[in-house]
Amino acid sequence: MHRLKNRLFTASAGLAVCGLILTGCGAGQISQTANQGSAVNGNSANAKSIALRNVHLLAVQKGDFLQPGQTVPLVFVAANSSPDVNDKLVGITSDVGAVALTGDGAIPAGATLVVGSAMGQAEAMGNATPFAAEVTLSKPITNGLTYNFTFTFDKAGQVSVAVPISAGETPHQ
Numbered sequence: 001m002h003r004l005k006n007r008l009f010t011a012s013a014g015l016a017v018c019g020l021i022l023t024g025c026g027a028g029q030i031s032q033t034a035n036q037g038s039a040v041n042g043n044s045a046n047a048k049s050i051a052l053r054n055v056h057l058l059a060v061q062k063g064d065f066l067q068p069g070q071t072v073p074l075v076f077v078a079a080n081s082s083p084d085v086n087d088k089l090v091g092i093t094s095d096v097g098a099v100a101l102t103g104d105g106a107i108p109a110g111a112t113l114v115v116g117s118a119m120g121q122a123e124a125m126g127n128a129t130p131f132a133a134e135v136t137l138s139k140p141i142t143n144g145l146t147y148n149f150t151f152t153f154d155k156a157g158q159v160s161v162a163v164p165i166s167a168g169e170t171p172h173q
Contacts, residue, residue, distance in 0.1 A: 041166035042076065043146070047159035049082035050107065052151060056166040057135065058116060065140035066165070074099065074133040074149070074163070075116030080107040088154040089113060089131075094163075096147045097138040103131035107153075141165065 042056030055076040059066055066072060080087050089105035107113045115131050141147055146162035153159075 041164070043161050043163060045151075045159045045161040047151065047153055047156040049080055049085065050087055050153050050156040050159075051079045051081060052159065052161060053077045053079065055149070055161050056164050057141075057147075058167075059165055060167050061143050061165065065142045066137060067140055068097075068137050071134050071136045072165075073116045074135055075166075076133075077115070078107050078113040078151075080109055080111055080113075082109045084109050085155055087156055089151065090154050091152040092133055092149055093152075094135060094147060094149045095139075096141050097135045099149070100134050100136065101131070102134075105131055143167075 042054035044055065045052045053076065055074070057072050058075050059070075059072040074092065078089060086109050087107045089101070089107065092099040092101065105113065113131055115133050143165050146164050148160055149163045150158055150160045
């Protein structure tokens with residue numbers, strides 16, 4: 001009987017050591033998807049409980065630059081992760097032009113504000129007047145660069161985002 005207990009103890013200890021060794025083999029490994037960005041055209045930023053996602057200008061560029069005087073939509077989603085604090089987008093500024101906001105910029109607790117429509121982005125629902133942001137360019141801008149925009153929220157404060165230009169859903173050739 002005593003021998004059986006010793007054998008069971010030895011076998012159990014051996015299995016435990018094997019388990020620790022096998023577990024240790026995966027330590028320090030970097031997964032293939034750990035550093036992948038999301039498959040959206042725009043950039044992202046956070047201001048306290050507000051998460052800005054897929055922020056981009058939506059414009060088809062036909063020449064070297066999008067010219068001053070042209071108006072282009074600013075597309076993004078603002079999600080409020082707070083369980084109980086409502087917030088509101090009160091303004092957006094940029095050094096590339098004046099940003100005009102239309103509609104109600106309220107972002108209720110646990111909800112999102114969808115601005116514009118982009119490939120893969122849900123449309124705003126339930127609003128009689130959808131929220132929109134349009135930039136009237138004061139200087140030329142071009143694809144491949146990013147442009148600074150500062151978002152101001154009533155409760156979350158300010159956050160700056162480097163915003164790219166996206167041509168949107170143009171057919172592939």
